[in-house]
Amino acid sequence: MSDRVKGQVLRQSTIFSSLDEDELAVLGGLAIESWFKPGEFIFWEGDEPDWFYMVAAGRIKVLKHSSLGKEFVIAFFGSGEMFGEVAVFENKPYPGSAQAVAETRVLGIRRSDFRSFLAHRPEIALKIINILSGRLRDAQSRLRDLAAERVEQRLARTLLMLYSKLGSTLPFTRQEIADMAGTTTETAIRFMSRLKEGGIVRSVRGKTIILDVSKLRLLSEGPPAA
Amino acid sequence: MSDRVKGQVLRQSTIFSSLDEDELAVLGGLAIESWFKPGEFIFWEGDEPDWFYMVAAGRIKVLKHSSLGKEFVIAFFGSGEMFGEVAVFENKPYPGSAQAVAETRVLGIRRSDFRSFLAHRPEIALKIINILSGRLRDAQSRLRDLAAERVEQRLARTLLMLYSKLGSTLPFTRQEIADMAGTTTETAIRFMSRLKEGGIVRSVRGKTIILDVSKLRLLSEGPPAA
DNA sequence: AAGCCACTATGATCTGGATCATAGTGGCTA
DNA sequence: TAGCCACTATGATCCAGATCATAGTGGCTT
Numbered sequence: 001m002s003d004r005v006k007g008q009v010l011r012q013s014t015i016f017s018s019l020d021e022d023e024l025a026v027l028g029g030l031a032i033e034s035w036f037k038p039g040e041f042i043f044w045e046g047d048e049p050d051w052f053y054m055v056a057a058g059r060i061k062v063l064k065h066s067s068l069g070k071e072f073v074i075a076f077f078g079s080g081e082m083f084g085e086v087a088v089f090e091n092k093p094y095p096g097s098a099q100a101v102a103e104t105r106v107l108g109i110r111r112s113d114f115r116s117f118l119a120h121r122p123e124i125a126l127k128i129i130n131i132l133s134g135r136l137r138d139a140q141s142r143l144r145d146l147a148a149e150r151v152e153q154r155l156a157r158t159l160l161m162l163y164s165k166l167g168s169t170l171p172f173t174r175q176e177i178a179d180m181a182g183t184t185t186e187t188a189i190r191f192m193s194r195l196k197e198g199g200i201v202r203s204v205r206g207k208t209i210i211l212d213v214s215k216l217r218l219l220s221e222g223p224p225a226a
Numbered sequence: 227m228s229d230r231v232k233g234q235v236l237r238q239s240t241i242f243s244s245l246d247e248d249e250l251a252v253l254g255g256l257a258i259e260s261w262f263k264p265g266e267f268i269f270w271e272g273d274e275p276d277w278f279y280m281v282a283a284g285r286i287k288v289l290k291h292s293s294l295g296k297e298f299v300i301a302f303f304g305s306g307e308m309f310g311e312v313a314v315f316e317n318k319p320y321p322g323s324a325q326a327v328a329e330t331r332v333l334g335i336r337r338s339d340f341r342s343f344l345a346h347r348p349e350i351a352l353k354i355i356n357i358l359s360g361r362l363r364d365a366q367s368r369l370r371d372l373a374a375e376r377v378e379q380r381l382a383r384t385l386l387m388l389y390s391k392l393g394s395t396l397p398f399t400r401q402e403i404a405d406m407a408g409t410t411t412e413t414a415i416r417f418m419s420r421l422k423e424g425g426i427v428r429s430v431r432g433k434t435i436i437l438d439v440s441k442l443r444l445l446s447e448g449p450p451a452a
Numbered sequence: 453a454a455g456c457c458a459c460t461a462t463g464a465t466c467t468g469g470a471t472c473a474t475a476g477t478g479g480c481t482a
Numbered sequence: 483t484a485g486c487c488a489c490t491a492t493g494a495t496c497c498a499g500a501t502c503a504t505a506g507t508g509g510c511t512t
Contacts (some may be wrong), residue, residue: 047315064366064372067448074366086366089359095366109472122348125355132358133315139365140312140321144373147280148292151499182373184500189460204427205459205508222293317481377469399489415490431478433491 009056012102013080015127027117031107036060036100042084045097049087051108055079058104059171062096063179073179075135076101077158078166085128088114101176147159147183154181155191156220159201168210177208229254232333235282239306241353253343257333262286262326271323281305284330285397288322289405299405301361302327304392311354314340321363327402369384370406371395379406381417382446385427385436394436403434 007024010016016027033056036042038180042053045064055077062083074096077083077177088111109117118125138161145154158181160169172180178188192208195201200216202209210216233250236242242253259282262268268279273292281303284359288300291293301321303309313320335343344351364387372379383406388396398406404414418434421427426442428435436442 058422064370066370067379068374070374072370074369074374086359086363089355090363095363118352119348122345122351125348125351126344129315129351129354129358131310132355132362136358136362136365137312137316137318139362139369142298142369143365143372143408144290144292144298146369147298148294148296175459182369185459186396186462186501187499190462193461201427203460401489411489412471412492413469416492419491429490 001033003031003179006033009107010054013082014053014131015082015124017076018123018127019121023121027109030109030117032109033105033107036104036106038102038104040100042098042100042106043094044097046093049084049091049094050111051083051084051109052088052114053084053098054082054107054109056105056107058100058106059178060098060100060104060106062098064096064144071179072182073176076172076176076180078209078219082131085132087096140210151181151183151187152223153190153220154183154218155188159208160216160220163210163213163216168213170208170210172208173206227259227262229257232257232259234305235279235333237242239280239308240357241308242351244349244353253335256335256339256343258335259331262330262332264326264328264330266326268324268326268332269320271321272319274335275310275317275320277310278308278340279310279315280333280335282331283332283395284326284328284332284390286324286326286330286332287353287402288324291321297405298408299402302398311358315449337384377407377409378417379446379448381409381414382442383407385434386439386442386446389436389439389442394439396434396436398434399432 003025007021007026008028010027010031011019011024012090014029016024018076019027031054034042036058042060043051044143054108057079059076059078060083061076063071064074065071075083083098084094091111118128141157145157149157155177158177159170162172170177174188174192175185178185181188190195192203196203198212198215199211200212202211229251230247231254233247233252233254236253236257237245237250242250245253257280260268262284268286269277283305285302285304286309289297289301290300291297301309309324310320317337344354371383375383384451385396387399388406396403399413400414400418401411403418404411407414418427418429421442423427424438424441426436426438426445428437
C-alpha cells in the first residue's frame with residue numbers, strides 16, 4: 001500500500017479529514033499497515049504504548065478483564081476510528097486490550113512520530129480534544145448507568161448507542177451486547193427475546209435489526225410503564 | 227481579585243503552569259471569580275456550556291442523577307483542577323451537575339474566550355489532551371469495576387484512588403464514598419467498619435484515615451484471601 | 453452428510469447487596 | 483442546654499439478576 005493510499009485511508013477519519021493531500025501523504029508515510037484475523041489481538045492491556053492505531057477496514061474491540069477473568073467491552077471501533085490513543089498521549093501502558101472481531105486492517109503510527117506530528121498541527125490537537133471529550137462523556141454516562149440503572153435500561157441504552165452509531169442493523173451477538181452492557185449472555189438473550197415479542201427488534205444469528213426506536217427509547221428511560 | 231492574582235491562581239493548575247507571567251495575566255483578565263457555599267450548584271446537567279471552570283479554592287463534585295433520582299458522583303475536584311471542560315470542548319450541554327461540597331471559589335472563563343485562547347496555544351491543547359486521557363483511563367477502569375467487580379473491591383479501589391490523589395486523610399463521609407463507588411451508604415458503612423476492625427483505617431465523623439495501604443491494595447485485587 | 457461449535461433459548465436455583473427498620477452519637481444552632 | 487440533624491451503626495428481609503443446567507439450531511469444516 002502506497003503512502004498516498006494510506007493517506008486516503010487516514011483522510012476518511014474524523015481527525016485527519018482537514019489535512020491536505022500532501023500532509024496526508026506525509027502522515028501516510030509514517031503509517032504501517034497490518035492485518036488481523038478475527039480473534040487476534042493488536043495489543044494487550046499493559047503493553048508499552050509504542051503505537052497509535054486507526055482502523056482502516058474491519059472492526060476491533062477494546063476490552064478489559066476483571067480480576068475473575070470476565071471480559072468487559074469498553075468499545076467497538078470501525079473504519080476511521082482511532083484506538084490506543086489514551087496510552088500514547090499519556091505514555092503509559094495500554095489500559096485495555098484490542099482484539100479484531102472481523103478480518104481487520106489497521107494503520108499504526110509510532111508514538112514519537114505521531115506526537116511530533118501533533119506538536120506542529122494545533123488544529124488536529126483540537127479535533128482530538130473533541131473526540132476525547134465525546135468518549136469521556138459516553139464513559140461517564142455509562143458509569144452512571146452501571147451504578148444506578150437496571151439491566152433492562154442498560155441494555156436498551158446500549159442498543160440505542162449502537163443504533164446512533166451504526167444504524168438499524170447491528171452486527172453483534174447477544175454475548176457481545178451483554179459484554180458491552182455489563183451483564184450476562186443469558187440476561188441479554190432473555191431481554192432481546194422480549195424485545196422481539198414486542199416487535200421492537202428482529203434478529204438473525206449474530207445480528208439484530210432495530211424496528212422501533214421510539215419504543216426502545218421509552219424502555220431506556222424508565223421502568224417499563226408498570 | 228486582580229487579573230494578576232487570578233493569573234497566579236491559574237498558574238497553580240496543571241494546565242497553565244507553563245505559561246509566563248504576561249500570558250497568565252491575559253488569561254486572568256478573562257477569568258471571572260465566584261463563590262459558592264456547600265451544597266450550592268455551579269451548573270446543572272443540561273445547562274448550556276457557557277463557561278469553562280477551574281477550582282481556585284475549596285472542593286466541588288460532579289454528579290449525575292439516575293432515572294430514579296439517585297445520585298452518582300463522577301468525580302471530586304479541588305484547587306487547580308478544571309471541570310465542565312467536556313461540555314465546553316464539545317459545545318454540548320454539561321453532562322453532569324457541579325456542586326460545591328465546601329466553601330469554594332471558582333474561576334470561570336467564557337467558552338468562546340477559552341477556545342480562542344486555546345487555538346493559538348498548541349502546548350496547552352496538548353496538556354489538555356493529557357488530562358482528558360487520564361480521566362478517560364480512570365473512567366474506563368471504573369466501568370470495568372462497576373460491571374465486573376464486587377462492591378468490596380470497588381470500595382477498596384475508591385479509597386486507593388482517593389489516597390493516591392489526596393494522601394492518607396480523606397475528607398469524605400461514608401455516604402460520599404458510597405456514591406463514588408456506586409453502592410449504598412449502609413454497605414459502605416459495613417465495609418468501613420470491617421476495615422476499622424482490621425486496623426486498615428481509622429475514622430472520625432466525615433473523615434477516614436488510611437493506616438495500611440498494602441492491606442487495602444490486597445483487598446482491592448481479589449477475594450479477601452478466603 | 454456428518455459432525456462440530458458458536459449462538460440462541462429457557463427453566464430452576466442461589467446470592468450479593470439493596471432496601472427497610474431502628475437506634476446510638478457527636479456537633480452545631482437557637 | 484436543649485434539641486435537632488447529619489452521620490454512623492447494625493439487624494432483618496427481599497429481590498434482580500447471576501449462575502447452573504439442559505437443549506434446540508443453523509452455518510461451516512472436513
